[in-house]
Amino acid sequence: MGVTQFICPNKDKMNIEQCLSLCPHHIRCMGKPTLEAIAKSVKDRGLGRKYSVTELIGGSRELYLKKMTDYAINPFDQIFAMHGSAVHSICESNSSSAVLTETRLSNALYTGQIDAYGDLLGNGKMVLLDYKVTSSYKAYLAMGYYKVDEPTGEVYKSGVKKGMPKMRKVLKADGVRKILPWAIQVNAYRMLLEEHNFRVDEMYIQLYVRDYSLRISAERNINKPIYLLKVNKISNEYLKRYFGMKKAIMDSAMDSGVIPGLCRKSETWNGRKCENYCPVFEACKKASEEHQTVRETLAGAA
Numbered sequence: 001m002g003v004t005q006f007i008c009p010n011k012d013k014m015n016i017e018q019c020l021s022l023c024p025h026h027i028r029c030m031g032k033p034t035l036e037a038i039a040k041s042v043k044d045r046g047l048g049r050k051y052s053v054t055e056l057i058g059g060s061r062e063l064y065l066k067k068m069t070d071y072a073i074n075p076f077d078q079i080f081a082m083h084g085s086a087v088h089s090i091c092e093s094n095s096s097s098a099v100l101t102e103t104r105l106s107n108a109l110y111t112g113q114i115d116a117y118g119d120l121l122g123n124g125k126m127v128l129l130d131y132k133v134t135s136s137y138k139a140y141l142a143m144g145y146y147k148v149d150e151p152t153g154e155v156y157k158s159g160v161k162k163g164m165p166k167m168r169k170v171l172k173a174d175g176v177r178k179i180l181p182w183a184i185q186v187n188a189y190r191m192l193l194e195e196h197n198f199r200v201d202e203m204y205i206q207l208y209v210r211d212y213s214l215r216i217s218a219e220r221n222i223n224k225p226i227y228l229l230k231v232n233k234i235s236n237e238y239l240k241r242y243f244g245m246k247k248a249i250m251d252s253a254m255d256s257g258v259i260p261g262l263c264r265k266s267e268t269w270n271g272r273k274c275e276n277y278c279p280v281f282e283a284c285k286k287a288s289e290e291h292q293t294v295r296e297t298l299a300g301a302a
């Protein structure tokens with residue numbers, strides 16, 4: 001169970017082993033080492049009932065279907081995730097021995113991989129750093145930026161808007177930082193480190209912005225490849241409740257074989273993720289249709 005197929009550019013689904021041994025198309029869609037690296041990166045780590053922090057933060061239904069069904073992924077969609085891994089490897093190979101990198105720890109609720117920990121910013125503080133490769137749009141939201149319409153002081157002199165004030169978009173930087181899932185993730189790693197007797201003074205996310213050099217990024221006030229975002233502490237009580245509930249949902253589903261309910265709105269980006277980006281969309285849709293049929297049958301028998 002797990003990722004067993006690649007989706008080719010012409011939408012054919014190809015068994016990963018078959019793809020790697022012999023592509024049936026006249027030329028591969030990308031170099032074999034890249035395909036091998038993608039195949040390795042999506043392989044289930046076989047941790048059994050131990051779930052990673054990133055797995056538990058996502059939708060339980062999605063995670064259950066990823067564990068219990070075979071599914072296909074488009075290798076092109078994995079490239080930016082691979083960029084993330086590449087960034088991790090570069091940072092790992094260049095780090096000093098006083099720094100903890102790429103270390104996997106676990107507790108009773110979850111496992112988590114620490115990107116970097118130590119006196120990383122030269123401020124004498126023990127810092128936990130998490131790397132994220134992201135878009136300028138997500139970076140814009142994470143920085144708390146937003147835009148408002150403000151009058152320019154001029155008015156339209158003709159046309160349907162004649163006499164109305166001209167407006168311009170003005171960027172503000174005092175909005176709510178949209179980083180909650182990231183903050184929960186980094187705090188979960190903090191709790192892991194502390195449970196293993198490592199003191200954490202400060203937490204940061206190091207954002208690598210893929211498209212920072214584009215004009216649209218400049219309009220979002222994002223013009224550097226790297227941003228450091230300080231993360232505030234979330235209480236351990238909240239983290240234990242949150243991850244305890246997510247783990248209990250998964251354990252119960254795995255024990256009973258009953259698929260969890262649809263993912264929450266926030267886990268599906270308000271529904272945008274399902275059809276276009278969720279790799280188990282087909283299995284999810286099939287399960288919903290079967291559920292509906294059972295409900296109709298039961299209603300008919302009543």
Ligand code: SF4
Binds near residue numbers: 006008019022
């Ligand atoms: S190399 Fe690309 S096109 Fe060829 S089978 Fe693999 S995924 Fe499909």
Ligand code: SF4
Binds near residue numbers: 061273
């Ligand atoms: S299709 Fe949507 S609801 Fe279904 S598993 Fe995927 S994200 Fe969750």
